[in-house]
Every structure is written in structure tokens, then in C-alpha cells.
Amino acid sequence: MSTRIVVVGGGTAGARLAQRLPVTLLGEESHAPYNRVLLADVLAGRYAPEVTAVPGTREPARLGVRAVRIDRAARTVECADGSLVGYDRLVLATGSNPVLPPLRGLRGALPAGVHPFRTLDDCLELRSVVRPGVRAVVIGGGLLGVSAARALAALGAEVVLTQQGERLMERQLDVQASALLREHVESLGVEVHTECRVSGLRQRDGAVTAVELADGFVLNAQVVVLACGVRPRVALAREAGLDIATGIVVDDELRTSDPYIHAIGDCAEHGGRVYGLAGPALEQADVLADLLLSETATAGAPAPTDSGPRYTGTRALTRLTLGGAQPLDLAAFGEATARPGDDVVQLTDATRGAYRKVVVRGDRLVGGVLLGDLAAVGALARAWEGDEALPEAPLLHLLTHDGGS
Numbered sequence: 001m002s003t004r005i006v007v008v009g010g011g012t013a014g015a016r017l018a019q020r021l022p023v024t025l026l027g028e029e030s031h032a033p034y035n036r037v038l039l040a041d042v043l044a045g046r047y048a049p050e051v052t053a054v055p056g057t058r059e060p061a062r063l064g065v066r067a068v069r070i071d072r073a074a075r076t077v078e079c080a081d082g083s084l085v086g087y088d089r090l091v092l093a094t095g096s097n098p099v100l101p102p103l104r105g106l107r108g109a110l111p112a113g114v115h116p117f118r119t120l121d122d123c124l125e126l127r128s129v130v131r132p133g134v135r136a137v138v139i140g141g142g143l144l145g146v147s148a149a150r151a152l153a154a155l156g157a158e159v160v161l162t163q164q165g166e167r168l169m170e171r172q173l174d175v176q177a178s179a180l181l182r183e184h185v186e187s188l189g190v191e192v193h194t195e196c197r198v199s200g201l202r203q204r205d206g207a208v209t210a211v212e213l214a215d216g217f218v219l220n221a222q223v224v225v226l227a228c229g230v231r232p233r234v235a236l237a238r239e240a241g242l243d244i245a246t247g248i249v250v251d252d253e254l255r256t257s258d259p260y261i262h263a264i265g266d267c268a269e270h271g272g273r274v275y276g277l278a279g280p281a282l283e284q285a286d287v288l289a290d291l292l293l294s295e296t297a298t299a300g301a302p303a304p305t306d307s308g309p310r311y312t313g314t315r316a317l318t319r320l321t322l323g324g325a326q327p328l329d330l331a332a333f334g335e336a337t338a339r340p341g342d343d344v345v346q347l348t349d350a351t352r353g354a355y356r357k358v359v360v361r362g363d364r365l366v367g368g369v370l371l372g373d374l375a376a377v378g379a380l381a382r383a384w385e386g387d388e389a390l391p392e393a394p395l396l397h398l399l400t401h402d403g404g405s
Contacts (some may be wrong), residue, residue, distance in 0.1 A: 013265025
């Protein structure tokens with residue numbers, strides 16, 4: 001391939017593209033591309049850091065080097081060390097940054113003991129300071145916060161999980177599933193506080209000592225983990241004059257407002273949506289790889305065509321495994337909370353701690369939740385991702401991998 005493809009970012013999306021195409025990959029982190037989904041297991045000690053390495057990627061041209069400027073006219077990327085990298089196609093896979101909440105005591109540099117949980121370095125730093133008996137407070141009860149709390153508990157820390165919303169993982173789970181998840185998290189020794197707003201941090205000699213809640217309650221803490229979500233990393237694109245909404249705006253060819261620049265993964269916004277999940281990032285990378293290969297076959301012309309690879313969005317399924325004496329598997333997709341007129345089927349097995357639910361609107365499967373028993377998840381995922389009319393059969397068959405018998 002004669003087309004010079006430069007990828008900025010060595011996360012999930014960038015690494016996948018590097019598996020598919022010969023590219024120059026500029027990775028800001030010093031580590032080779034790795035799977036962020038496994039970071040909680042590394043923190044818990046279940047996996048060694050090297051297990052997270054993405055297999056099959058070509059050796060990146062440079063690691064530990066930050067891209068600081070795009071010259072669209074010259075088609076070059078300037079790096080922090082002053083070097084220039086030329087491109088015919090530039091792919092921005094800059095990912096996202098952790099959200100730092102507006103708390104008293106959290107301005108400028110993070111106090112000692114306060115950690116984001118986004119990168120492998122974050123994970124390794126946390127691992128180095130957490131010991132049995134350490135008092136740790138996790139701020140944020142979404143997918144990332146629950147994963148972090150589970151991992152810290154596995155290390156023997158005394159963990160408190162705080163969630164501003166009414167329940168854990170409220171974006172993915174319905175009320176019953178969230179209640180079951182909370183029971184499981186608490187069975188791991190984690191103290192859970194919902195409807196609980198953190199207002200500030202207390203420090204002594206530059207190190208965190210406690211977390212203050214809006215109601216005046218104080219949680220002593222030697223370690224604080226920030227798991228308050230992420231936002232697309234768009235500064236490089238904005239400074240280059242590309243169209244930005246929440247993320248870098250792309251079309252169905254994952255092309256930005258500059259026809260020679262694409263964006264994929266957590267930094268990209270397609271159809272008004274930023275996904276922030278591994279599944280969509282991988283799908284976007286695959287579509288873009290096919291697109292660039294097809295352009296290469298037509299002399300690299302960047303103009304849109306009437307046919308060829310297109311990205312039309314991803315119907316993303318969330319999966320999580322929580323460890324402990326009795327591990328819990330969880331899967332959620334689509335709309336887990338029914339609207340008036342929807343058909344709902346739920347199966348609960350209190351003895352096995354299993355919960356399964358699907359929501360059907362008309363003749364379409366629109367969402368579901370499974371905890372404890374994921375035997376039916378494959379069939380459900382296919383029915384949902386295909387967005388096709390369901391067969392005329394009892395809804396019970398959707399939740400039973402044996403056809404409901």
C-alpha cells in the first residue's frame with residue numbers, strides 16, 4: 001500500500017486499525033497497545049499487565065510521543081519532540097479523558113492518593129499503593145466504578161462506592177437488576193452509598209484524608225478513585241479547525257470535515273452519538289480499514305462514493321464479570337426499562353441469583369438485562385443487533401436457550 005496512513009492514538013480503535021493495515025501509529029503512552037477492558041482484572045491481580053497486550057498489531061513507529069499539532073495544508077502531524085510525520089490519510093483515535101468532578105480540593109494537580117482509572121499506568125499506580133486494610137473511596141457507580149470497587153475489594157481494601165444517582169449502573173440496568181447488582185457488590189465487602197453527592201476532598205500535607213459528602217457526612221479515605229465517566233479527547237482536532245460537537249463529528253465514512261482526516265473510537269461522534277465503548281470502536285476501525293483498502297484500489301481518491309463500506313452505527317452490548325466467592329456475569333443492551341405498551345418478560349431464580357428480562361416493542365426486541373445466567377445472551381444479541389421482526393412465538397423463548405421447554 002503506497003498511501004501513508006498515520007494513526008494518532010494506540011487505544012482500542014487505533015490498535016484494531018493497525019491490525020488490519022500497515023500504518024504509522026503514534027502512541028502517547030509508553031506501553032504497546034492494550035485492551036482497556038481488562039484493566040480491572042489487572043488491578044485485582046487476576047491478570048499480569050502483559051496479558052492486556054493487543055495481539056497481532058504491527059510495531060508502532062513511535063511510543064511515548066504526543067501529537068501536538070496538525071497542519072492540514074501540509075498534511076503533517078507535529079509531535080511534542082518537534083518531529084513531523086507526513087500523511088496521505090490521518091486517523092484520529094485519540095480516545096477520551098476521565099472526567100474530573102468539580103470538587104473542593106480538586107484543582108490543579110491531583111492530591112496524593114487521588115487516582116483516575118483510565119490507563120494501564122493508572123492501574124499499575126493504584127496497584128502499587130493499595131494494601132489490605134487501606135480505606136478506598138470510589139466516586140462513581142457506573143460500569144467503571146463498579147469494576148474498580150470490585151478490584152479494590154479483591155486486593156483487601158476497605159472499599160466505599162459512592163453513586164450520585166439512585167442506583168448502580170443506572171444507564172444500563174433496570175431497578176431490579178441494579179438491586180441485585182448492589183447485593184452482589186455488597187457481598188464482596190463493598191459499602192455502597194447511592195443518591196450520594198460528593199462535594200469535596202480533605203487533605204493533609206498534600207495527601208487526601210477524606211471525602212466530604214453534600215449532606216455533611218465524611219468518609220475517611222487513604223485512596224480515592226475517580227470513576228465519574230469520560231469525555232472525548234478533541235483538543236487536537238479542535239485546534240486543527242475540524243468540526244466538533246461533543247466529539248469529532250464524522251459521517252458514514254468516518255470522515256471528518258477534512259476529507260483526508262478520519263476519526264474513530266471514543267473521540268468520534270457519529271449521528272449525534274459518542275459511544276465510549278469497545279464494541280463500537282472495533283466496528284468503526286473495521287469499517288474504516290475496509291474503506292481505506294477500497295480507496296487504495298482506486299488510487300486513493302478521498303471523495304465519497306455511492307457504494308462501499310459505511311458505518312451506520314453500533315448496537316452495543318455491555319458485558320461485565322464481577323469476581324468473588326460467587327462470580328456474577330452481567331449483560332445489558334438497549335432499553336432495559338419498558339415504555340407503556342411494551343411487552344416485558346422476566347425470569348427470576350432467587351436460588352441461583354439469576355435474573356433475565358427482555359423488552360419487546362411491537363415486533364422488535366429493544367432491550368434486555370441478564371444477570372447470573374448468560375446462556376441466552378448470544379441469541380438475544382443476534383436478535384437485537386439484527387433489528388429484525390421477531391418470529392411469532394411465545395416471548396418466553398427469548399430468555400431460554402432451550403426454546404422455552
